Amino acid sequence: MERRRRNTTYVTALAVGACLAAAGCGGEVAIKVVDVPTPPAPVTVVHSLESGETLGDVFDTHGLSGQQILEVVAAIEEFESVRRFRPGTEIQLASRPDEGPLRISLRLDRDRTLHLLAEPDGPRPWNARLDSVPIRRDTIRLAGLVGSNLYDAELSGDVDRLGPGELHDVVFRLSQMFAWQVDFWRDIRTNDAYRVLIAREVRPDGSIRSAKVLAAEFRNDTRELVAVRFQADEEAPVEYYDEAGEALRGEFLLAPLDLARMTSGFNLRRFHPVLRRTRPHLGVDYGASRGTPVRSTGAGRITRAGPWGGYGTAIEVRHVNNLRTRYAHLSGIARGVRSGVQVEQGQVIGYVGSSGLATGAHLHYEFLQGGRQVNPARMNFPRAEPVPDEQREVFMARSELSLSRLRLLPMPGTGIAVAGRRTQD
Numbered sequence: 001m002e003r004r005r006r007n008t009t010y011v012t013a014l015a016v017g018a019c020l021a022a023a024g025c026g027g028e029v030a031i032k033v034v035d036v037p038t039p040p041a042p043v044t045v046v047h048s049l050e051s052g053e054t055l056g057d058v059f060d061t062h063g064l065s066g067q068q069i070l071e072v073v074a075a076i077e078e079f080e081s082v083r084r085f086r087p088g089t090e091i092q093l094a095s096r097p098d099e100g101p102l103r104i105s106l107r108l109d110r111d112r113t114l115h116l117l118a119e120p121d122g123p124r125p126w127n128a129r130l131d132s133v134p135i136r137r138d139t140i141r142l143a144g145l146v147g148s149n150l151y152d153a154e155l156s157g158d159v160d161r162l163g164p165g166e167l168h169d170v171v172f173r174l175s176q177m178f179a180w181q182v183d184f185w186r187d188i189r190t191n192d193a194y195r196v197l198i199a200r201e202v203r204p205d206g207s208i209r210s211a212k213v214l215a216a217e218f219r220n221d222t223r224e225l226v227a228v229r230f231q232a233d234e235e236a237p238v239e240y241y242d243e244a245g246e247a248l249r250g251e252f253l254l255a256p257l258d259l260a261r262m263t264s265g266f267n268l269r270r271f272h273p274v275l276r277r278t279r280p281h282l283g284v285d286y287g288a289s290r291g292t293p294v295r296s297t298g299a300g301r302i303t304r305a306g307p308w309g310g311y312g313t314a315i316e317v318r319h320v321n322n323l324r325t326r327y328a329h330l331s332g333i334a335r336g337v338r339s340g341v342q343v344e345q346g347q348v349i350g351y352v353g354s355s356g357l358a359t360g361a362h363l364h365y366e367f368l369q370g371g372r373q374v375n376p377a378r379m380n381f382p383r384a385e386p387v388p389d390e391q392r393e394v395f396m397a398r399s400e401l402s403l404s405r406l407r408l409l410p411m412p413g414t415g416i417a418v419a420g421r422r423t424q425d
């Protein structure tokens with residue numbers, strides 16, 4: 001009985017196969033047995049798009065006629081502009097000797113492959129099918145107890161689910177979310193801690209297609225900071241707010257250095273700013289290696305960029321409310337940065353060096369109010385707009401949900417006496 005059913009299935013499959021082969025047949029199927037010699041197996045070649053080469057060049061190289069190339073390009077264009085294919089794109093062509101191509105596959109990006117099947121007798125010469133890798137959506141929680149540096153933390157939570165390179169990305173995102181509250185170059189202490197809730201899209205190979213930090217907490221010394229992701233409406237930018245709905249984003253970043261360069265080589269236990277001073281010190285020094293990008297901490301206009309006495313190569317930016325920032329001892333100035341030019345908050349304006357009166361590579365950063373140097377950490381800068389009133393209820397509900405999910409994972413080191421607090425220069 002079992003055996004017979006299998007046979008039946010087999011015959012049906014054959015009939016369907018025959019129908020597909022005789023393109024366009026429908027309804028009644030008449031199977032005619034003809035003695036045909038087995039056609040030679042198709043040969044597949046893989047071509048990697050080279051710099052300066054177009055898809056047309058590739059198809060021409062592999063023997064397609066001018067008409068065929070036009071047809072193939074038209075079929076591709078329904079999915080992706082042929083101009084968008086970058087060098088390195090993989091193109092597979094399967095054909096039988098002495099016949100045109102049977103199948104062309106193009107890798108559109110990491111997630112999508114376009115297959116074109118030749119249909120010489122079909123309504124269109126090419127039948128296109130787009131294959132996407134199956135994407136899994138998940139949410140993970142991750143916590144870290146800061147050790148010798150921000151990237152060297154004792155982790156807990158869904159550590160085994162982290163994708164390649166994901167931890168570095170998570171830490172960098174944290175530093176961006178709290179860039180207006182924490183100076184990640186100077187204020188981080190051993191035993192600081194964080195926890196994050198991340199919604200992700202994961203590929204079958206475990207790599208991360210996208211990640212959103214839904215909520216995060218950061219304990220910096222004695223401060224507890226909270227960030228909740230919220231988008232007031234579809235047009236509005238994504239913002240991070242504290243529990244009360246106040247925006248984290250403010251008029252000035254606390255650190256002028258690009259954190260992407262702060263890698264595991266940066267050690268809190270060894271770090272101390274340049275100690276030697278030749279005059280009353282009116283700024284904040286950042287120990288950083290030569291070439292580390294320097295960012296304008298606020299939007300403004302460049303008032304000076306170039307050699308400037310003991311400052312060496314230096315830049316001054318004028319901001320609103322008679323505030324100015326200065327960046328000194330640079331090794332270079334970023335392209336396009338000169339007096340009179342408008343810069344955005346976070347824009348790279350120069351590079352760390354040791355020009356002028358400097359004992360080694362470091363950034364000397366000054367913050368001036370009404371022409372006098374002040375401590376930027378003690379200033380109370382205006383914030384971006386809070387959650388709009390009409391969205392408040394939605395925000396509170398979302399915030400409560402995100403934070404309750406986040407807080408299922410304990411904050412590391414809670415209750416531990418913070419040992420070895422360093423003095424600050």
Ligand SMILES: [Zn+2]
Nearest residue numbers: 283284285364
């Ligand atoms: Zn200094």
